[in-house]
Amino acid sequence: MFNKLLFFSSKLKPKPYKFQIISSFNPLKNLDNKNNFGFFPRISRSFCSNGREAMEYDVVIVGAGPAGLSAAIKFKQLCSQHNVDFSVCVVEKGAQLGAHIISGNVFEPRALDELLPQWKHEEAPIHVPVTSDKFLLLSERRAFSLPSPFNNKGNYVISLSQLVRWLGQKAEELGIEIYPGFAASEILYDDSSKVVGIATNDMGVGKDGSRKENFQRGVELKGRITLFAEGCRGSLSEKLISKYNLREKGQGQHQTYALGIKEVWEVREEKHKPGSVVHTVGWPLDHKTYGGSFLYHMNDRQVAIGLVVALDYRNPYMSPYEEFQRLKHHPAIKPLLEGGTVLEYGARTLNEGGYQSVPYPVFPGGAIIGCSAGFLNVPKIKGTHTAMKSGMLAAESAFNTLHEGSEMDAFWNSLRKSWLWTELHSARNYRPAFEFGLFPGMALSAIEHYVLKGKSPWTMKHGRPDHEATNEAHDCLPVEYPKPDGAISFDISTSLYRSNTNHDHDQPPHLRLNDPSIPECVNLPIYAAPESRYCPARVYEYVPDEKGELKLQINAQNCLHCKACDIKDPKQNIKWTVPEGGGGPGYSVM
Incomplete structure (x- = not known):
């Protein structure tokens, strides 16, 4: 061996x-x-x-x-x-x-303090303490400052891969x-x-x-x-x-999930504020979709920016990747990125079910x-x-x-x-509160956080599993997304290149369909091909065959290992399995 x-x-x-x-x-x-x-x-x-x-x-x-x-x-x-x-x-x-x-990542060192108490003296890549913490509610053109529910005192902005x-x-x-x-x-x-x-x-x-x-x-x-x-x-x-x-x-x-999409930028020196932390809710997501963005100033003029979208979203026409591209053009965010360069791109699902x-x-x-x-x-x-x-x-x-x-x-x-x-129990009702929408969720979570302090006598339940939450296409409006400008927003091919993703093309497929007929017989006509939108790497494409009929093409070599397909497919027809070892993304500063 x-x-x-x-x-x-x-x-x-x-x-x-x-x-x-x-x-x-x-x-x-x-x-x-x-x-x-x-x-x-x-x-x-x-x-x-x-x-x-x-x-x-x-x-x-x-x-x-x-x-x-x-x-x-x-x-x-x-x-x-x-x-x-x-x-x-x-x-x-x-x-x-x-x-x-x-990962984001604003790092809380509590567990590391217990595991390796001398980490500060052992060249750990943890150098940037949080210096400011803002929480914004975004509309399409404006940003409204709200009291921050985060207590990031003593935390650090880091690269988790490092x-x-x-x-x-x-x-x-x-x-x-x-x-x-x-x-x-x-x-x-x-x-x-x-x-x-x-x-x-x-x-x-x-x-x-x-x-x-x-x-x-x-x-x-x-x-x-x-x-x-x-x-x-x-x-x-x-x-x-x-x-x-x-x-x-x-x-x-059941577990409920979100998809996080992230870029690391190198910004101009005069715009860089090491330790600055910004979280947002609201636009570009609709008020029925849970999620938000983050913007963290790391060291070396690097800034991490990302959007997290709950995978129980309803509209099959929505594309989390395109929502992220729209986010970067918001007036509160775009000036920071102008003149900068994207270093890396990536995506991953995260658990949101909690306690x-x-x-x-x-x-x-x-x-x-x-x-x-x-x-x-x-x-x-x-x-x-x-x-x-x-x-x-x-x-x-x-x-x-x-x-x-x-x-x-x-x-x-x-x-x-x-x-x-104790920590998970006190936070247990935050995510389920947003089943009622953005503003009711913010109100209920504020009561949990500031008034009841996590000690409420009830435990709320999650809604439907993420794959069951997708509405049929005829009940939803198509979403038109602007074309990328190549400076702030980008197409998926450009972003995928920045993830350093690589798979051997000649290997058994690691993305498998339980029933090969479901994409063309169910997903395409009933749900308007949602896998072509929720995947942040364009693994799933519908292309015409020799008869002009659309057929699902799986570009497994693009896979970021995010697992969104395994979670969000309406009929749970896609099974994610491990590819040959060593394949996938090659993150260095994520």
């Missing part, structure tokens, strides 16, 4: 980011007569009857984001404190750490094995339906299923405990939630952590600190399970006793 890991890594040709992870552990050295590797005495290797090579660890973590890396670091810290040596492996589908990480690379560096210093460029595509079970690890995709498989010259069999990473930290709408996590009925065992309500939608996170053999379980605090628009905390709590339970023989179910109990749970 290690030979395969080295082979695959060499094929990825990673971009030389500042904090790129390069494993310091040489798998070809220190192999003793007991088939153990160096300072990891519990690792063993074997071959399976299916031809895959297997590697056994004590803990396997899927996803090297804030939750996964925090879990790995906390687990190893506990090993050191108790003078025991358990092995940890982290597998990440992005070509490098941080390549698939995208922070993740730094966390990866800290993890490797503790002896944690991190393998970027490997997509976990399969959950491994034993005869009792207990999870015993994951398997990665085969590499070098053609679109027709044939084996190419560079074919390499996938590998099995087996763990006594497996933690899934895949991020929002994780493909394997969703399978676990369904298989073990974790949604019903948890808080009981009501948290599943029971423990299953036989492991747990689901971070945004895969949905710990975003919606009114704060922050989920990094809660994702990290969930990973740390899961690591404590995993360690106690392996070291003391306790049960992983303790994770659920510790979760509900933590500040994370």
Whole structure:
């Protein structure tokens, strides 16, 4: 397996980011007569009857984001404190750490203070404290200042992809094995339906299923405990939630989502105000659609700007991408961007269900952590600190399970006793309040925030699942969007180039239709082809065939891994699965 890991890594040709992870552990050295590797005495290797090579660890973590890396670091810290040596492996589908990480991000350091208290003295990429915090209500031509509901004192404007690379560096210093460029595509079970690890995709498989010259069999990473930290709408996590009925065992309500679209600009020096934070609601979205924008001044003349659109929007003619392009032309925003340059573009879905939608996170053999379980605090628009905390709590339970023989179910109990749970509970009614529209939602959420302070005696429910919220086209008005000017607004092809997205064209499709007839028979005539608009990368296009009839064309190579299609398709006909490892966006400052 290690030979395969080295082979695959060499094929990825990673971009030389500042904090790129390069494993310091040489798998070809220190192999003793007991088939153990160096300072990891519990690792063993074997071959399976299916031809895959297997590697056994004590803990396997899927996803090297804030939750996964925090879990790995906390687990190893506990090993050191108790003078025991358990092995940890982290597998990440992005070509490098941080390549698939995208977030606002105004960072609350609470969890990091607990995990790595000396981070300020260890070159963490956290340099810009919040200096001002504005909240605006936008009409088409004006901006009205409102009292800010955000308390960002002590928070920082950061690039989360950079922070993740730094966390990866800290993890490797503790002896944690991190393998970027490997997509976990399969959950491994034993005869009792207990999870015993994951398997990665085969590499070098053609679109027709044939084996190419560079074919390499996938590998099995087996763990006594497996933690899934895949991020929002994780493909394997969703399978676990369904298989073990974790949604019903948890808080009981379905998850609801939003699509976040973001650019990082380099603006002129005289316009740059490091630490300035602006949030908006209102235009360009209609008053029935929940969402808002953010504008954060980072360091080095960089500004992050984005629009978040709830995926329970009703009008199938609406395009979140085009709404974002319109936003940038608002008189309160356009002057900042004029004369600037876009550095990167990206998009990702985020969980907005909060407290009501948290599943029971423990299953036989492991747990689901971070945004895969949905710990975003919606009114704060922050989920990094809660994702990290969930990973740390899961690591404590995993360690106690392996070291003391306790049960992983303790994770659920510790979760509900933590500040994370208190925070989500106090914010639980904010998002459902906007089911009534923008202004009623603002009024109800203001009462929750300023008067009841999150202690109301009721818990509101979410509306319909996002895919059911889409109205039929005949009930809606088409939306006409202005053409991009090439200076402030851009077409999707230009933006996609800035995301550094890359997939091998000759590989099995990772976007699959349960019923190939639904796009032409249902989505196109009834919903006016919504997948051609909600996708922020033009993956889905309707093009005429030789008879002039429109047929769905899937441009999988454009995929940003945002998962909007998996969520918003009216008939839940599109299934997002992991492509060959190393593909997808290549974010560096997101």
